[in-house]
Amino acid sequence: MDEDYLEAVLDVVGAIPPGRAMTYGLVAEVVQDRLVASGLPARGGPRQVGQVMARGGSGVPWWRVVNAAGSPPAHHAVAALERLREEGTPLTADGTRVALRRAVWFPDDPPAGDPPAGDPPAG
Incomplete structure (x- = not known):
């Protein structure tokens, strides 16, 4: 796995705000878009994102990356769900998956509390 891809994945995951989550597939799509925009070839997918997270994701909020069903990594599910609850992340009724x-968070979303682009501030 090349350094550009690794850094791009960790950059995207590091930007996920508390209370929000992304799927491995969505992280892969955003990373591909960013690589192409910077003149590099598109590469990687959900499995490659998982590999990056398993090998070097301890310094980013890894618990905010879940599978397409909203489940955290099985071998870290208890710790991940605890952190997600602490952050106020919406979970399913049974509390075992992210709702x-x-x-879901997209990197171009405004930060929590900020009005959407184009809306005047309240007041």
């Missing part, structure tokens, strides 16, 4: 429709 992705409410929690």
Whole structure:
């Protein structure tokens, strides 16, 4: 795995705000878009994102990256779900998965509390 890809994955994951989550596949899509925009070839997918996270993701909020069903990594599920609950991340009724429709984050989303682009500030 090359350094550009590794850094791009960790950059995206590091930017996920508390209370939000991304899937491995969504991280892969964002990374591909960023690589292409910077003149590098598109590469990687959800499995490669998982490899990056397993090998070097301890310094980023790894618990905010889940599979397409909203489940955290099985071998870290207890710790991940605890952190997600602490952050107020929306979970399913049984508390075992992230409620992705409410929690998914896209890097171009405004930070929590900020009005969407184009809306005047309240007040």
